[in-house]
Amino acid sequence: xxxxxxxxxxxxxxxxxxxxxxxxxxxxxxxxxxxxxxxxxxxxxxxxxxxxxxxxxxxxxxxxxxxxxxxxxxxxxxxxxxxxxxxxxxxxxxxxxxxxxxxxxxxxxxxxxxxxxxxxxxxxxxxxxxxxxxxxxxxxxxxxxxxxxxxxxxxxxxxxxxxxxxxxxxxxxxxxxxxxxxxxxxxxxxxxxxxxxxxxxxxxxxxxxxxxxxxxxxxxxxxxxxxxxxxxxxxxxxxxxxxxxxxxxxxxxxxxxxxxxxxxxxxxxxxxxxxxxxxxxxxxxxxxxxxxxxxxxxxxxxxxxxxxxxxxxxxxxxxxxxxxxxxxxxxxxxxxxxxxxxxxxxxxxxxxxxxxxxxxxxxxxxxxxxxxxxxxxxxxxxxxxxxxxxxxxxxxxxxxxxxxxxxxxxxxxxxx
Amino acid sequence: xxxxxxxxxxxxxxxxxxxxxxxxxxxxxxxxxxxxxxxxxxxxxxxxxxxxxxxxxxxxxxxxxxxxxxxxxxxxxxxxxxxxxxxxxxxxxxxxxxxxxxxxxxxxxxxxxxxxxxxxxxxx
Numbered sequence: 001x002x003x004x005x006x007x008x009x010x011x012x013x014x015x016x017x018x019x020x021x022x023x024x025x026x027x028x029x030x031x032x033x034x035x036x037x038x039x040x041x042x043x044x045x046x047x048x049x050x051x052x053x054x055x056x057x058x059x060x061x062x063x064x065x066x067x068x069x070x071x072x073x074x075x076x077x078x079x080x081x082x083x084x085x086x087x088x089x090x091x092x093x094x095x096x097x098x099x100x101x102x103x104x105x106x107x108x109x110x111x112x113x114x115x116x117x118x119x120x121x122x123x124x125x126x127x128x129x130x131x132x133x134x135x136x137x138x139x140x141x142x143x144x145x146x147x148x149x150x151x152x153x154x155x156x157x158x159x160x161x162x163x164x165x166x167x168x169x170x171x172x173x174x175x176x177x178x179x180x181x182x183x184x185x186x187x188x189x190x191x192x193x194x195x196x197x198x199x200x201x202x203x204x205x206x207x208x209x210x211x212x213x214x215x216x217x218x219x220x221x222x223x224x225x226x227x228x229x230x231x232x233x234x235x236x237x238x239x240x241x242x243x244x245x246x247x248x249x250x251x252x253x254x255x256x257x258x259x260x261x262x263x264x265x266x267x268x269x270x271x272x273x274x275x276x277x278x279x280x281x282x283x284x285x286x287x288x289x290x291x292x293x294x295x296x297x298x299x300x301x302x303x304x305x306x307x308x309x310x311x312x313x314x315x316x317x318x319x320x321x322x323x324x325x326x327x328x329x330x331x332x333x334x335x336x337x338x339x340x341x342x343x344x345x346x347x348x349x350x351x352x353x354x355x356x357x358x359x360x361x362x363x364x365x366x367x368x369x370x371x372x373x374x375x376x377x378x379x380x381x382x383x384x385x386x387x388x389x390x391x392x393x394x395x396x397x398x399x400x401x402x403x404x405x406x407x408x409x410x411x412x413x414x415x416x
Numbered sequence: 417x418x419x420x421x422x423x424x425x426x427x428x429x430x431x432x433x434x435x436x437x438x439x440x441x442x443x444x445x446x447x448x449x450x451x452x453x454x455x456x457x458x459x460x461x462x463x464x465x466x467x468x469x470x471x472x473x474x475x476x477x478x479x480x481x482x483x484x485x486x487x488x489x490x491x492x493x494x495x496x497x498x499x500x501x502x503x504x505x506x507x508x509x510x511x512x513x514x515x516x517x518x519x520x521x522x523x524x525x526x527x528x529x530x531x532x533x534x535x536x537x538x539x540x
Contacts, residue, residue, distance in 0.1 A: 072436055079451030080444040081464040085498075088464075093502050100506040111508060112501060139460035140450055165421075168428050175435040180443040 006212035009204075011223050012059050013159035016050060018226050021152035021233035023047035024126060028240060028281075031104040031125045037132065044129050047148060054155070066158050069171045070151060077144040077183040087143065087185030090116050095124035095142050099131040108292040118289040118296040120282060122240035123149055123187050143185035149237065150182060150190055153197040156230060157403060160200055166406050173402040177334050178395050191245045192396040194238040196403045198252055201231040203359050206256055206271055228274065235278035243296060246282050248367060248396060253279075255362045312376045321376070324383055328390035329371065335394050338401035345405040353408045360404045364397050461503065468534060469499040472517050475530060475537045476504050483510035487518035514540050 023046050030040045054060055055067050082092050093115060097106040104125055107117035126149060127142035134141065154174075158167050174182070174193075182189035204211055205227060213220040213227075238245040253275055260267055289295070306314070315321040329335075346357055371393055378385040440446035445463075453459045461470060476484055484507060491497055500517075501509050516538040518524050520531065526538035 069432075075451060076436070076440050076444060076446055078454040079440070079446040079448065081450060081460040083445075083464055088502055089498055093505070096502070096505055134455060136457040138454075138456065138458055139464040140454040144454075165424065168425070168432075172428050172432050172435075175432055175439070179435060179439045183439070184444055 006210050007160070007204075008162075008212040009227075010062075010159040010162060011214070011219075011226070013063065013155045014223070014230055015226050016054050016060070017152040017155035017159065018230040018233060020047065020050050020054075020148075020155070021230065021237055023050060024122070024149055024152065025233055025236055025240075027129055028104075028122045028125045031098065031121075031128070032281075034103070040129050041133055044126075044133060051148060051151065054151070062164060063158060063167070065164065065168050065171060066154065069174075070147065070154070073150070073183055074144060074147045077147055077185075078140060080183065081139045082143050082185045084184045084186055090119065091124055091187060092127065092142060092185055094119070094121055095127035095131070096137055098125055098128035099137055099142075102132075105288070105292070108289070108294055110292075110294055113294075116296070117294045118286075119242060120240040120246075120285050122237060123190065143183075146185065146187070146190060147183070149241075150193055152230075152237070153190070153193040153234060156197040156201060156234060157193075160204070161406060163409075166409060170403060170406050173406070174399070177338065177398045177402060181392060181395065186392070187241050188244075188392040188395060191238065191241050191248065192399045194234055194241065194245065195248045195252075195396045196399050197234045198231070198238055198249060199360060199363055199400060200403070200407070201227065201234060202252055202256055203356060205231055207259060207359055208355055228270075232274060232277050235274075236281055239279065239282035240285070244393065246279075247370065249278065251363055251366045251370070255359065255366065258362065259359060308377045311379070312373075315376050315382060321382060324386055325372065325375070328386035329368075329375075329394070332391060332394055334391075334398045338398040338405075341405045342401035345408055349408045356404065356408065360400060364400055368397060465499045465503055466495075469496060469503055471532050472496075472500055472535050473503050475517060475532055475535055476500075476507055478530060479515065479537055481507060481513075481515050483508045483513040484515045484517055485509070485511060485513040487516060487522050487524065489519055489522055490517060516540055 023043055026043045027040060027047070030043060055070070060067070082088050094107060094117075097111075098104055098121065100106075104121060107115075107121075110117055123146055126145040130145050131137050131142050157170060161167050161170055178189045178192060182193075211227070213223040235249055239249050256271075257267065259265075350357060371390075375382065375386060375390075447463075450460055450463065461473075472490075484504070486497060486500070486509065497509075515529075516524060516526060518536050518538065520534055520536055522536075524536070524538050524540075526540035528536055529539050530537045
């Protein structure tokens with residue numbers, strides 16, 4: 001008789017996380033279809049109700065640290081103004097535009113094109129709804145809705161860690177490694193958190209298949225649906241946070257296919273539908289931007305007239321580029337620390353978690369290589385680009401390394 | 417075992433608390449005044465942008481216009497240009513607008529409509 005170990009996530013957390021992320025997505029959807037204002041307000045009230053339910057319901061009393069963490073971030077966000085350049089000029093400005101123009105597509109008029117009018121607007125649309133409910137704009141409260149967007153990703157992660165000590169260590173890592181970018185109105189912290197959650201859900205659903213969905217048949221079915229729905233909503237959220245989120249989701253998708261191909265596992269129709277649903281809102285958004293002549297200002301656009309190929313080869317032949325890459329993409333203290341932790345855990349627990357380590361490393365290494373290619377082709381000065389964004393994009397890797405290091409110590413398992 | 421657990425909890429909680437304080441006071445300049453007034457209309461502008469930008473915004477608002485232009489000296493100041501675009505929205509920056517904001521020191525051959533300490537507002 002073969003003995004297989006099954007893991008039991010906290011299903012209550014998965015369910016509440018699923019409902020919260022559904023409400024966040026519905027807010028975006030209601031803006032996207034230009035629905036009546038009262039529907040947006042009703043949906044937002046529902047979101048607040050769900051968050052309050054998590055904060056005060058006795059069902060979640062084992063997660064007091066997570067509750068406290070959420071409240072602390074919210075207080076920090078509400079006690080500071082938006083001063084960060086990208087947070088102000090991209091995310092909060094788009095939220096302000098949605099609020100004043102009462103239209104998600106206000107950026108399609110291409111006013112100030114350098115302010116990234118082609119970026120997906122899930123997070124700004126939630127800020128705009130809050131501003132609509134409050135009735136006016138200011139420099140403080142609109143960015144606080146980013147903490148609401150963060151919550152589903154955090155709950156998914158904590159539901160899989162189970163043990164409160166591991167939860168606490170994870171919360172500590174989040175603060176140490178991402179801290180400020182979660183509360184300053186930027187979306188990089190959210191992208192990193194959702195990258196981790198999506199890796200986790202997709203690994204659990206389609207790669208490992210070692211989840212205990214419950215003992216009763218009815219529970220099993222329901223829990224499986226909730227985890228699938230949670231995977232769909234966290235996936236959609238990641239793609240609609242930022243273009244980078246879409247790239248990360250695409251990496252997870254390709255890694256999953258690669259992993260299944262190597263291990264000769266079949267790609268079920270359920271999985272195909274799962275991925276189609278995840279990518280659809282982002283593809284629709286991009287098609288609409290292209291239709292309106294709003295293009296992403298990434299590769300190929302910039303201050304010089306040379307092609308991407310010339311730019312990449314030019315930088316590859318320049319010794320200073322290597323020095324800059326070492327300084328910004330390797331000698332980053334958070335990156336090094338998380339890599340040390342991950343390497344140590346990998347060395348200790350590799351045999352028991354071979355699949356998980358392979359999956360995470362495939363995702364992280366693909367993203368890391370892609371970062372070099374993107375920076376090599378970046379249209380602005382390399383040092384300026386790396387200085388302003390390397391630490392932000394590395395957070396996704398840093399959080400993935402630290403989370404999956406803790407995840408290997410999951411101890412609430414049953415053997416069936 | 418219980419003592420070990422207690423020490424562990426104390427250390428992790430202490431690290432979290434210190435980090436929260438560091439983020440709050442060193443990185444994002446948390447203020448209880450901002451927190452208590454976080455839902456007040458237009459509150460926090462003076463903390464978010466420089467005095468110059470606020471002064472220029474005041475001139476734009478007083479003039480009750482739908483768009484404005486910036487003088488060549490102001491438009492090359494990336495910080496000023498960016499912040500005035502964000503802060504004055506829904507009033508938009510338009511390079512063809514007849515309403516112009518310029519520094520007091522600049523010589524502009526247009527009709528002066530109003531002025532402040534550092535800026536002048538013209539109709540061209």
